[in-house]
Amino acid sequence: MTTFDALGLSPKILKALETTSLKTPTPIQAQSIPPIMAGRDLMGLAQTGTGKTAAFGLPLLHRILDIGHPPGPKNIRALILVPTRELATQIRDNFLTFTQGTAVKIVMVVGGASVNRQAQALVRGADVLVATPGRLIDLIERGDVSLEKCGYLVLDEADHMLDMGFIHALRRIAKHIPVRRQTLMFSATMPKDIDEIAATYLRDPVKVQVAPPGKPAEKVTQGVHYIPNGDKARLLEEYLKKHPGEQALAFTRTKHGADKLAKVLAQWGFQVGAIHGNRSQNQRDRILTEFKSGGLDVLVATDVAARGIDIPTVRHVYNYDMPNVPENYVHRIGRTARAGAEGSSISFCAPAEMGELQAIEKILKKPLPVIGGAPWAADVIASAPKPGQRSGAKPGQGRSGPRGGGQGGGGARPGSKASGSKAAAKPGGSQAAPGGGNPNAPRGGAQAPRRTGGQKPGGQTPGGQRPGGQRPTGPRPR
Secondary structure (H helix, E strand, O other), rough: OOOOOOOOOOHHHHHHHHHOOOOOOHHHHHHHHHHHHHOOOOEEEOOOOOOHHHHHHHHHHHHHOOOOOOOOOOOEEEEEEEEOOHHHHHHHHHHHHOOOOOOOOOEOOOOOHHOOOOOOOOOOEEEEEEHHHHHHHHHHHHOOOOOOOOOEEEEHHHHHHOOOHHHHHHHHHHHHOOOOOOOEEEOOOOOOOOOOOOHHHHOOOOOEEOOOOOOOOEEEEEEEEEHHHHHHHHHHHHHHHHHOOEEEEEOOOOOHHHHHHHHHHHHOEEEEEEEEEOHHHHHHHHHHHHHHOOOEEEEEEOHOOOOOOOOEEEEEEEEOOOOOOOHHHHHHHOOOOHHHOEEEEEEEOOHHHHHHHHHHHHHOOHHHOEEEEOOOOHHHHHHHOOOOOOOOOOOOOOOOOOOOOOOOOOOOOOOOOOOOOOOOOOOOOOOOOOOOOOOOOOOOOOOOOOOOOOOOOOOOOOOOOOOHHHHOOOOOOO
């Protein structure tokens, strides 16, 4: 078995590794470290949670330690570009661990924090700069940092940088870096556009691939639960209560949706936090620290957190909203089952999200196991409101799905009694869809029967819909 010592790493780095849980190299590390130490450009493809940071960080630091003199005012030796603040923080923290007992200086610059403080940290230069593209461009334009002596460029999660439109920022930044440099690119998925980046920025690269692009970690148990949008919050509540004391991540499509879901879960007694692009860096750091320490049961996040969260205690990932970029599914569920641990992922699929589900199954090259409900019928999908279209229901307030989708469950406000039958009070009643899913799982699915009894005065059913599918009169819920 290969060891870090056998790879020829600096004794100073090997000593720092003794304080970590890294004992033997993972496949991506064992295959990447030698060519990087030899000065080759490299394209690395590996699943999330397999140790990509150490794969490029250890050999990069080995080469920097050989230089032996400071970089000079405002200059940097190595630049690591990442798409999110959370990933920047994770890499910075790992590099600080790897460089214990050395004079290597690590600096991080990201949006949402004081640009003046970051500029001050760069006054005497840095050996390694970990940065998000937007903030780095700000500092370059202010004259607070120079890339003229940067000999190493690392693009981590390069595919996500494409998703977030950073390609133009990358082009602006690359103009300031010498052409003669070592460039490393790492990713968990391989979209077509990434070939353009590789051809543009890498010279005769070594390609290291330890798993097929887009393949999730093997120890993640995956499944899909078909459920109307209005019933998702109560369904999530039931799943969370099945696993008390086990931390979970719930992903939403929008920042507003993350805040709304977090508020509802808090009302139902969960310790919950939400992070997304509208949170300041201090807020995001505080919430993540609280989650890591076990102070939160659930973290609700947008895809900004699908990369960069490395918390081994996360056991469950819930795709509350299906991701509209199928590759993001792999990164979302990669937040669990990290470093060889086991985890589970459950995706909640509403009628309008069948297209997203099919795109995910295409990159996985297999269908997700059905653990609740049943696939939505074509007429239900056609009549469903599209993601982002206002449907008039708040999280936790159940409405019937179009043309006979499951209804009821979430109609009661937190703390109040549900009207109608007992089955309407919780999403575990008698509405499990016939023919699909686990009979012990929470209910949901396209074929759930329409409730016919228990009408309120005026003809409204407990789910908030009049007979014949007409909307109730009065203002929409806000």
